[in-house]
Amino acid sequence: MSFERVQEFDDLSLRDRIFESKRISRLPAFEQDDGGDGREFPDMPVNMTADEYNQQHFPRRYNSFHDLGLDELAHDDWLTYCHGEQITARDQLLEVRREDCIQMRPGREAEDACGELWQEVAKFLSTKYPMRFWGQRENVERKLYDDDTRESYPLDGPFGWLTLDTMARLVREDFCIFSKSPFSAQYTLLAGATCFPSGWRLRARVGHSVKSQQEAILPWEKLPEILTYIDELENALLYKRHVTFIQTARPSEPDFTKKYFIQESKDFFSGNISFLQPESLHARIERQMFRKLPKSGAIVLTTRVQVEPLVSMEESKLRHLAKEIRSWPAHIARVKGRDLWGRAVLGFIEQFPMAHDDASVVDAGEMTEPDDDIDIRLIH
Secondary structure: OOHHHHHOOOOHHHHHHHHHHHHHHOOOOOOOOOOOOOOOOOOOOOOOOHHHHHHHHOOOOOOOHHHHOOEEEOHHHOOOEOOHHHHHHHHHHHHHOHHHHEEEOOOHHHHHHHHHHHHHHHHHHHHHOOOOEEEEEEOOEEEEEEOOOOEEEEOOOOOOHHHHHHHHHHEOOEEEEEEEOOOOOOEEEEEEEOOOOEOOOOOOOOOOEOOOOOOOOHHHOOHHHHHHHHHOOOOOOEEEEEEEEEEEOOOOOOOOHHHHOEOOHHHHOOOOHHHOOHHHEEEEEEEEEEEEOOOOOOEEEEEEEEEEEHHHOOHHHHHHHHHHHHHOOHHHHHHHOHHHHHHHHHHHHHOOOOOEOOOOEOOOHHHOOOOOOOOOOOOO
16 A cells, blocks of 8 residues: 555544554564574584583582482382372362462473373372272273272373373372473473472462572472482482471361462461460471483472371471471571471470460570571561
């Protein structure tokens, strides 16, 4: 359309849009790039890979898995099927808050990794619990049969949200699947089936790199280094570590989801000083287990959460808990709320009295190290 014809339009806004469109059409056009992974430029030389760059500029700070706080894990200890109050909580969460518990990044990579993990889970269950789980064929379709529920679950796909949902209902463990970018060598959260988060939101994390958010997710401390270590293994060993929290819960709380489903760190403690009684204080032990999937190379973080009242714990466990609480660095202790509940917890374990008034908990005393900067005030 010529300039003269456009000038004949009475609608000024229409004339402006046409002129702008013609202006943009005259700008030079470029073919969209490939997002930076180099696939569109096979003849372009690369000085070094991302892995080589990271090894040169970010040297490792560990020599063995012990330096990362890991221990070897027996394969038989990987999964346990769900029972009791935890299966009740998981079923409730998957019914009313499914999108908070199940997330997956769109694409074939995530689907394949979920499918491979499901094969490993089904194989494990049918091997360890053959009286409850076994494989069967219906025509040409392979399925995992659960004798307790009388249900069968497809093993051959398609894989996706339903696959994650199935695994979340069958076992008491949560799953996070990580993949490594060949360009940046960073690990990204591909998918997750997480019913019992410890102070973080799955929906806000899927699709993002671990390194960019590890400080926001307390249970993910040192996770980039751990994933790198697992990724470089040439064997199929499993490794584990434990992350401990203290949380408050009503002893007779009928809603089990309140005990296990915690998306914010502040929700570990109710904020009411009346909850600083031994019967309301619980140790939340999160066992994290790491393994690499053989085909896709994705790394799976499997998490098993146990929440136990202090009054029900054995003396040896209580003493170990007190030792661990004292060992936390100041910044970890502050985020976990040690200045709020420390006197109450250590007082119960070590049998020294807890004195408090309506507004504060008294000096944490032996709980702190000389160089710890801990605010002991409790505002409620």
